[in-house]
Amino acid sequence: MTPPAPRPAAASVRSALSEAARILADAGVPAPDVDAELLLAHVRGESRGGVQAAVIRGDALAPEHAAAFEALVERRAARVPLQHITGVAHFRHLDLAVGPGVFVPRPETEMVAQLAIDALRADPSPEPVAVDLGTGSGAIALALATEVPHARVHAVEKSPDAHAWTLRNAERIGAENLRIVLGDLADALSELDGTVAVVASNPPYVPDDAIPRDPEVRLHDPAAALYGGPDGLDVVRVLSRTAARLLRPGGVLVIEHGEWQGAPIRDLLTADGWRGAATHPDLTMRDRATTAIRA
Structure with a gap:
């Protein structure tokens, strides 16, 4: 009787990772090893x-894990965002649920949140009020609510799809000091006029004809969260008016923007009567956010 053929040896975690990184690199994924x-x-x-510890130990990869891993690597090589595959975007200390219909928060937005957090912590009120306009997944709003727990935070989102993700994240994270509103940032929260300490926003700021290079952004982020008119500043103009209505005198506005937009946004805000408009770089030294003070 012919003896059964020997089973093929299980792939090691190390070899599986090496092959996956090669496939992702060939597909142009920016950080294939990670x-x-x-x-x-x-x-x-x-x-x-x-996983890194398993590599050091020389662990084998279970066959069921190998098949599932291969399928996910294939999706990532097709430039489906990593966060859509895992369902999670890491933002500061938060793990946010994300997927189709909501903008995936980026690491550079963490410093935008920090500017807003610093301004909120510096406010002398026992219960300062903050607003996140166009909250998307809720990243900035939830950072404010959890890192400044004595504040009251309001988050506004126009897209029903993105609003659903915001609600899901607030429920998972459990920020009782956060209120979420489905509505247009142009006329939202009129009951708070003149009482807010900090307004923060990561608005759509990509010019209409500046198509993002990365397929993850171009093909998977909602267009409404990306494009901001011919110069990318249409929503910023609305933000300036809304924030001026919401903020009390001395309140702080924080706006994320593209690295080339600091000067025009400072000019825009100054013309609208804001004081002390200043642009701040992110960790890569690219201009990332502009702040201003309500006169």
């Missing part, structure tokens, strides 16, 4: 550090 580790961590239900 994404490979995060995808395998998702499949195995552990942290990225757990």
Whole structure:
């Protein structure tokens, strides 16, 4: 009788990661090694550090994990956003649920949130009020609510799809000092006029003819969260008016924008009567946010 053929040896975690990183690099994924580790961590239900420890130990990859990992790598190589595959976007200390219909928060927005948090913490009121206009997944609003727990935070989102993600994240994270409103930022929260300490926003600011280079952004982020008119500043103009209505004198406005937009936004805000307009770089030294003070 012919003996059964030997079973093929299970792939090691190291070799599976190496092959995945090669496939992702060939597809143009910006950080193939990192994404490979995060995808395998998702499949195995552990942290990225757990995957790195498995490499050091020389662990084998379970066959069921190998098949699932291969499928996820194929999706990522097609430039489906990593966060859509894992369902999670990491933002400061938060793990946010994201997916189709909502803008995926980026690491550079963390410093925008920090500017707003610093201004909110500096406010002398026992219960300062903050507003996040166009909250999307709720990233900035939830950072404010959880890191400044004595504040009252209001988040406004126009898109029903994105609003649903905001509600989901607020429920998961449990910020009782956060109120979420479905509505247009142009006329939202009139009951708060003149009482707000900080208004923050990451508005759509990409000019209409400046198509994003990365397929993850171009094909998967909602167009309404990206494009801001011919010069990218249509929503910023509305923000200036809305924030001036909401903020009390001395209140702070924080707006995220593209690296080339600091000067025109400072000019816009100054012309609208704001004081002390200043642009701030992110960790890569690209201009990322502009702040101004309500006169």
